Amino acid sequence: MLQEKITQYTEEINAFSTAKAAELEQFRIKFLGTKGIIKDIFDEFKAVSPEEKRTLGKVLNVFKQLAESKYQALKEQSTETSAGKEEGLDLTLPGEGFEIGSRHPLALVRKEIVEIFNKLGFIVAEGPEIEDDWHNFSALNFPEEHPARDMQDTFFIKKGGEKGDIALRTHTSSVQVRMMESGKPPFRAIMPGRVYRNEAISARAHCFFHQVEGLYVDENVSFADLKQTLFYFVQEMYGEGTKVRFRPSYFPFTEPSAEMDISCTICKGAGCQFCKYSGWVEILGCGMVDPNVLENCGIDAKKYSGFAFGMGIERITNLKFEIKDLRLFSENDVRFLKQYKTTLI
Ligand code: PHE
Numbered sequence: 001m002l003q004e005k006i007t008q009y010t011e012e013i014n015a016f017s018t019a020k021a022a023e024l025e026q027f028r029i030k031f032l033g034t035k036g037i038i039k040d041i042f043d044e045f046k047a048v049s050p051e052e053k054r055t056l057g058k059v060l061n062v063f064k065q066l067a068e069s070k071y072q073a074l075k076e077q078s079t080e081t082s083a084g085k086e087e088g089l090d091l092t093l094p095g096e097g098f099e100i101g102s103r104h105p106l107a108l109v110r111k112e113i114v115e116i117f118n119k120l121g122f123i124v125a126e127g128p129e130i131e132d133d134w135h136n137f138s139a140l141n142f143p144e145e146h147p148a149r150d151m152q153d154t155f156f157i158k159k160g161g162e163k164g165d166i167a168l169r170t171h172t173s174s175v176q177v178r179m180m181e182s183g184k185p186p187f188r189a190i191m192p193g194r195v196y197r198n199e200a201i202s203a204r205a206h207c208f209f210h211q212v213e214g215l216y217v218d219e220n221v222s223f224a225d226l227k228q229t230l231f232y233f234v235q236e237m238y239g240e241g242t243k244v245r246f247r248p249s250y251f252p253f254t255e256p257s258a259e260m261d262i263s264c265t266i267c268k269g270a271g272c273q274f275c276k277y278s279g280w281v282e283i284l285g286c287g288m289v290d291p292n293v294l295e296n297c298g299i300d301a302k303k304y305s306g307f308a309f310g311m312g313i314e315r316i317t318n319l320k321f322e323i324k325d326l327r328l329f330s331e332n333d334v335r336f337l338k339q340y341k342t343t344l345i
Helices: 002-015 021-032 037-045 050-080 105-119 147-151 173-181 223-238 291-296 313-321 334-340
Strands: 130-132 156-161 164-168 187-196 208-218 244-251 254-263 280-289 305-312
Touching (some): 002 050, 021 037, 021 050, 105 208, 105 223, 105 313, 173 208, 173 291, 173 305, 208 223, 223 254, 244 280, 254 305, 280 291, 280 313
Antiparallel strands (some): 208 305, 244 254, 280 305
């Protein structure tokens, strides 16, 4: 009688399998509970004959162990996945998986700019975003009280440091000063980084943006070197056949100074809304480093000459990806950022 019962229950236990917490609990109550089957069987066992006890005793212990280990195994399984607590969970379903992030379009374009200039032997130089007056203005030939300082509405932080007022840098030309002060020519470097200007935020202006400036100082560096370097950059960045033109301009730290336009990458020069139907878009400022700047940084301006240029990465990116609103770059809307997943990685 008892033997038959044990055989039957053994089959039942062997066939039992679930990750559902409620069913597992029922199993525990049914077999292992204080009023459960194992308790009953042990009670019945007390009444059997001594000969039967010898054989049945072993069987009974094996049966008890089976029920306990089955319960333990299923319990572990369900807590491992922590899914067992919930009803009706299908553990065989595939997981949710991780979405691979994407690079920010500005980071993609900065990387591309750096790679192009690397090919020409320009290294990357970096400097602090919190600058003093000397590195951001004075060494760069911005005279005191000169209106040129107003060209770059500055966020001032503290008045009167050792090297003048402390402010958020308005351009990465400050890194050029730091580089020239602490080394010896030749210099051939680009300076990518974030810069700050006190402007009202709109589709076309922001209180911070990103620049890549460049500096090349050596003996006999000429404006022709500047033009050829920038022409090469534009062909690499926007494709061969992209035209460039230079217009005279003014910067305190370069003489002569120029602004460079390229043929509109969107309409290919035919005229569109983006280029205001001119066929041209401005992408950077440049010029020959003013001898005063070289001397301010301890470089012999009679022996050395150099060129410098500076561009906004946002602008270069606008033309590359036709992003028309600057604010998109800093809002971190994932729907916007996701679009650049497969580009230029
Ligand atoms: N520093 C200038 C700006 O921020 C750009 C520039 C750099 C112009 C080097 C000429 C030479 O607008």
